[in-house]
Amino acid sequence: MRQNNNARILVLGGDGFCGWPTALYLSRQGYAVTIVDNFSRRLIDEELGVESLTPIESIGERLQCWWEMTGLNIELRKLDLACDYEPLVELIAETRPYAIVHFAEQRAAPYSMKSSRHKRYTVSNNINATNNLLAAVVDAGVDTHIVHLGTMGVYGYGSAGMKIPEGYLDVEIPLENGQRVSQQILYPTNPGSIYHLTKSQDQLLFAYYNKNDGVRVTDLHQGIVWGTQTAETSLDERLINRFDYDGDYGTVLNRFLMQAAIGHELTVHGTGGQTRAFIHISDTVRCIQLAIDSPPAPGERVRIMNQMTETHRVRDLAKMIADASGAKMAFVDNPRNEDAENELFVENASLCNLGLKPTFLAQGLMEEISEIAEKYAHRCNPDLIPCRSYWRTRKDLGPTQAAEAPHMRRLLERPSSLIRPDNQ
Amino acid sequence: MRQNNNARILVLGGDGFCGWPTALYLSRQGYAVTIVDNFSRRLIDEELGVESLTPIESIGERLQCWWEMTGLNIELRKLDLACDYEPLVELIAETRPYAIVHFAEQRAAPYSMKSSRHKRYTVSNNINATNNLLAAVVDAGVDTHIVHLGTMGVYGYGSAGMKIPEGYLDVEIPLENGQRVSQQILYPTNPGSIYHLTKSQDQLLFAYYNKNDGVRVTDLHQGIVWGTQTAETSLDERLINRFDYDGDYGTVLNRFLMQAAIGHELTVHGTGGQTRAFIHISDTVRCIQLAIDSPPAPGERVRIMNQMTETHRVRDLAKMIADASGAKMAFVDNPRNEDAENELFVENASLCNLGLKPTFLAQGLMEEISEIAEKYAHRCNPDLIPCRSYWRTRKDLGPTQAAEAPHMRRLLERPSSLIRPDNQ
Numbered sequence: 001m002r003q004n005n006n007a008r009i010l011v012l013g014g015d016g017f018c019g020w021p022t023a024l025y026l027s028r029q030g031y032a033v034t035i036v037d038n039f040s041r042r043l044i045d046e047e048l049g050v051e052s053l054t055p056i057e058s059i060g061e062r063l064q065c066w067w068e069m070t071g072l073n074i075e076l077r078k079l080d081l082a083c084d085y086e087p088l089v090e091l092i093a094e095t096r097p098y099a100i101v102h103f104a105e106q107r108a109a110p111y112s113m114k115s116s117r118h119k120r121y122t123v124s125n126n127i128n129a130t131n132n133l134l135a136a137v138v139d140a141g142v143d144t145h146i147v148h149l150g151t152m153g154v155y156g157y158g159s160a161g162m163k164i165p166e167g168y169l170d171v172e173i174p175l176e177n178g179q180r181v182s183q184q185i186l187y188p189t190n191p192g193s194i195y196h197l198t199k200s201q202d203q204l205l206f207a208y209y210n211k212n213d214g215v216r217v218t219d220l221h222q223g224i225v226w227g228t229q230t231a232e233t234s235l236d237e238r239l240i241n242r243f244d245y246d247g248d249y250g251t252v253l254n255r256f257l258m259q260a261a262i263g264h265e266l267t268v269h270g271t272g273g274q275t276r277a278f279i280h281i282s283d284t285v286r287c288i289q290l291a292i293d294s295p296p297a298p299g300e301r302v303r304i305m306n307q308m309t310e311t312h313r314v315r316d317l318a319k320m321i322a323d324a325s326g327a328k329m330a331f332v333d334n335p336r337n338e339d340a341e342n343e344l345f346v347e348n349a350s351l352c353n354l355g356l357k358p359t360f361l362a363q364g365l366m367e368e369i370s371e372i373a374e375k376y377a378h379r380c381n382p383d384l385i386p387c388r389s390y391w392r393t394r395k396d397l398g399p400t401q402a403a404e405a406p407h408m409r410r411l412l413e414r415p416s417s418l419i420r421p422d423n424q
Numbered sequence: 425m426r427q428n429n430n431a432r433i434l435v436l437g438g439d440g441f442c443g444w445p446t447a448l449y450l451s452r453q454g455y456a457v458t459i460v461d462n463f464s465r466r467l468i469d470e471e472l473g474v475e476s477l478t479p480i481e482s483i484g485e486r487l488q489c490w491w492e493m494t495g496l497n498i499e500l501r502k503l504d505l506a507c508d509y510e511p512l513v514e515l516i517a518e519t520r521p522y523a524i525v526h527f528a529e530q531r532a533a534p535y536s537m538k539s540s541r542h543k544r545y546t547v548s549n550n551i552n553a554t555n556n557l558l559a560a561v562v563d564a565g566v567d568t569h570i571v572h573l574g575t576m577g578v579y580g581y582g583s584a585g586m587k588i589p590e591g592y593l594d595v596e597i598p599l600e601n602g603q604r605v606s607q608q609i610l611y612p613t614n615p616g617s618i619y620h621l622t623k624s625q626d627q628l629l630f631a632y633y634n635k636n637d638g639v640r641v642t643d644l645h646q647g648i649v650w651g652t653q654t655a656e657t658s659l660d661e662r663l664i665n666r667f668d669y670d671g672d673y674g675t676v677l678n679r680f681l682m683q684a685a686i687g688h689e690l691t692v693h694g695t696g697g698q699t700r701a702f703i704h705i706s707d708t709v710r711c712i713q714l715a716i717d718s719p720p721a722p723g724e725r726v727r728i729m730n731q732m733t734e735t736h737r738v739r740d741l742a743k744m745i746a747d748a749s750g751a752k753m754a755f756v757d758n759p760r761n762e763d764a765e766n767e768l769f770v771e772n773a774s775l776c777n778l779g780l781k782p783t784f785l786a787q788g789l790m791e792e793i794s795e796i797a798e799k800y801a802h803r804c805n806p807d808l809i810p811c812r813s814y815w816r817t818r819k820d821l822g823p824t825q826a827a828e829a830p831h832m833r834r835l836l837e838r839p840s841s842l843i844r845p846d847n848q
Contacts, residue, residue, distance in 0.1 A: 123552070124548070124552050127551050172595065174594060188609040188610060191632060201551070
């Protein structure tokens, strides 16, 4: 396996669910990989009192194992992207990376809605991380391509009969004189949570730095990722990827899988008529490589691609898992503030044209049931499966509670003692 | 003068250029006014080594004088909106204000572009301030109307032949089947600086909290404010408003006025073909009241109004002042990254329909020259007039320099010592 030091890739958030398998995949493809992480995802596990169903190792064990299995070295830098600006500029200036993959954001919609504190943490962390990265690339004087994980959620959930395009929408603007002007605009955003909102705000940051400073950016609007393992994380159990099944970080599919594995009913929110886009984790890591290998040309606008391979209604997902496992379905109140039913048609030609060969749910679902959900079911805490984040304040619960996680305190409770106007 | 304690108004940023005359105006109109400020604008004066041309008093002196002149009491709370969240929630819950006027953002485009540090400060300060305010209104359980100062700059500078509407744009989306769907969308944003970008990001925050939590918001997209005094700030010299003429905070008009007053050439950037929207400070404070007195109905989407009364080309402004004062014009390089010439047509029917009676430049310009620029010319430091913020890194100047102002250190240099993952 060739390791090309001219093609250094920084994977920001490289200890997380998407970041870890991406780092391994790129390493095996011959890139020189540096993981940058502040381990906030592990700290949030502590805050929530949850654990990955799969037994994930410390980052040190993971990297040691990767070296033992492949002879490949992945470097590690502990940095908080939202705070540690100067070290970030130095890292970029020293390594002059070919690409930077930016996964370093709080990425759970329910977590972002738990309380005002979680809203504030998500906005501050995500927006400062992205702005710092962009400013650092400009300050370091490099022409590095930034590959960012966006979300299908910036689109909202589609308009009647319309296929969601890849980032930009053709519109016609009627003028007063009766003529029309054709324009291509950034798809009007309609985020469904504070988390999704931050990705919409990220889009504006990318567009601005692209316009003003020529920063080259690919923004990948990803669907819900399912699956746990890739070829690389399967090499040894010490390399295993996270599997989140709790009400905050567990995706709808993972929660159904766990419910089936422990003999619980599959809890479908509302009518289960919500349609969502999906992609397998193996396809995610492949898409990142495809994006890295096809960078935008100098001067090109932000490239936006939809990173999803299929859509399903939530109740159809539940039925697939019920049929495969024998579990029963139960319809429960929906904590989210969203339409009960929606259609979703999504353009995804760009990544398919670059060579993506999708892994479909019908192919991979049985492996998720037997190799992950059932195998590790003894590690499951069933109390954690229900969603307890409400999109709107519930009068019966009182005001949303402030969480006291150290990573939030650090970000949100800053000393105000340095402000000393003369007259106060 | 009636003071109605049922109509408490919080003026966030009430010590600043727009905030101060707004607080006085609303106080005189009979509202119970509380100014909330962290005095960052005064700290930035210290950072830049500049002073308002007009001799502004401390906030304590200002409020004492207001009481002496009118018998009206304006309350003061020192808070940093980007940091001091719990005190903000308490203040809102205690006072249950009828409206909150939100001026509390870093508001100079050139300042936001001085260095990566200034970019980061502007983004972090403005986005956290707005998000904290919205979250606090939800947490406090009030239905308070937020009146926010946006900017015409979120629109970019217009499309060929099109009149810029008030916030929302009617478009038609061509479908694959040959049909068209009509939609009204938030005007596609095209901010010209990091400062303007934050106001575009604010729009997404308002739209989200309005959709999810029913927060009532009026966003006023304001043109460049000119003029210094209102009827209230003219009552006593101790109430005088700021006049900024430096290259960062001075508007184009103020810089021309100062140049004329001290016998300098009027320095026009590029061809001076940039067209901008303007409004007099007396009209600003009146517009705020009109917005407060016509709140959106419960459930109404974010109300957006354009707060400007006339447009002028920069070179025409220079000519007006040259003609009035005898100064000469000089064309110099443009430090901004913008089109050399642009047209600008703006809809402003909403505020005019609510009762705004514009003060036009042609009426007020001579007063600005004689009562402000010439009267206080002895306080002017001519070295501060030129713009020294460059929109793009200039190779001949080297990397942008990090500023070391305390308010930025506080916001940007936070301890990272609290992150202690087990395995590091």
